[in-house]
Amino acid sequence: MKKNRLKMDLQYFAANPDLTKMADLGEIKSIDFVNRFEVGIKELLELLGVTRKEPLSKDMKIQTYKWTTALKSGDVAEGEDIPVSKATYAKAKDYVVKFSKRRRIVSAEAIARHGASMAIDKADNKILRGIQNELKTNFVTYLATAPEKISEVGLQKALAKSWGKLSTFEEFDGEDFVSFVNPMDVAEYLGDSKVLADASNVFGMTLLKNFLGTANVIVLNAIPEGKVYSTAVENIVFAYLDINASDLGGLFADFVDETGLIGIARDRTLTNATLESLFMSALVLFAEVPEG
Numbered sequence: 001m002k003k004n005r006l007k008m009d010l011q012y013f014a015a016n017p018d019l020t021k022m023a024d025l026g027e028i029k030s031i032d033f034v035n036r037f038e039v040g041i042k043e044l045l046e047l048l049g050v051t052r053k054e055p056l057s058k059d060m061k062i063q064t065y066k067w068t069t070a071l072k073s074g075d076v077a078e079g080e081d082i083p084v085s086k087a088t089y090a091k092a093k094d095y096v097v098k099f100s101k102r103r104r105i106v107s108a109e110a111i112a113r114h115g116a117s118m119a120i121d122k123a124d125n126k127i128l129r130g131i132q133n134e135l136k137t138n139f140v141t142y143l144a145t146a147p148e149k150i151s152e153v154g155l156q157k158a159l160a161k162s163w164g165k166l167s168t169f170e171e172f173d174g175e176d177f178v179s180f181v182n183p184m185d186v187a188e189y190l191g192d193s194k195v196l197a198d199a200s201n202v203f204g205m206t207l208l209k210n211f212l213g214t215a216n217v218i219v220l221n222a223i224p225e226g227k228v229y230s231t232a233v234e235n236i237v238f239a240y241l242d243i244n245a246s247d248l249g250g251l252f253a254d255f256v257d258e259t260g261l262i263g264i265a266r267d268r269t270l271t272n273a274t275l276e277s278l279f280m281s282a283l284v285l286f287a288e289v290p291e292g
Helices: 002-013 022-048 108-143 155-166 183-190
Strands: 053-055 061-070 086-096 100-107 177-181 199-202 205-208 217-219 228-232 236-240 262-269 274-281 283-287
Touching (some): 022 205, 022 262, 108 228, 108 274, 155 228
Parallel strands (some): 053 236
Antiparallel strands (some): 177 228, 205 217, 236 283
16 A cells, blocks of 8 residues: 555656756747748748749859850841851859858856846847848849849839840740839838838838839848849749758757758857857858849
8 A cells, every 4th residue: 555655646746748847948949049030031032932942052052044145147138048146045153152150159147137038039039130131131232243234214214124124034034023122212202102001021121012013022221222123033042051951950950940941059058157059051042144
């Protein structure tokens, strides 16, 4: 009887296996971080209309292409052979995608004074926004590397002329176009109208719906004032290193989102009472045909 009673008491006081313990909180916060990052990237790609997502190979390279046209004279006499013109779609520059590595350290004193919510969660959220902003800024810089330049007065004429120019590219025949503009240029055009009356905001970008006859005008602070960048939606490619599929996943990333876009590792350093976080990713948005 005593043995059975002892056994029952032990079962009664045993901790619930589903109990959230203190050690689990860091893991839960990290999982939440990578999930929010994944959602943010998906929303960005949906906003841009990007459907082309390509995992990077081990050499971390992306390849761009260029059209070259050799147009021969068509002024030939009756019965003479017509010179052969040629259009070639060939490889242009390739680029090596760099790792984005961010490390943050917070002291035990900072956690004690400001609380874990401020010292860990909100600070990590700032890192998240910084990584996202870096992706957008690099994309805008890339759009400006080899443009087909045209000039026009006024936003409406500039958009119309850029769409017309894009229509001359054979590879963009029948494609949807997207234009990126500075918010000040939109405000100048709309005057007293509400800029966001028919708009949605995602990832720090604003999509203006049915603006000047198009469904794809995106307002972005990183676009220089007085400039409009336009391209075909299908020309935009999202390339990324799959952290899950690489050896990094098991070495430097304790937590990775389902798509492998970003990896996070956290660790305590007892010798100086600090908490260290590592954020690692390799992401890039680029235009496959820069001249377009």
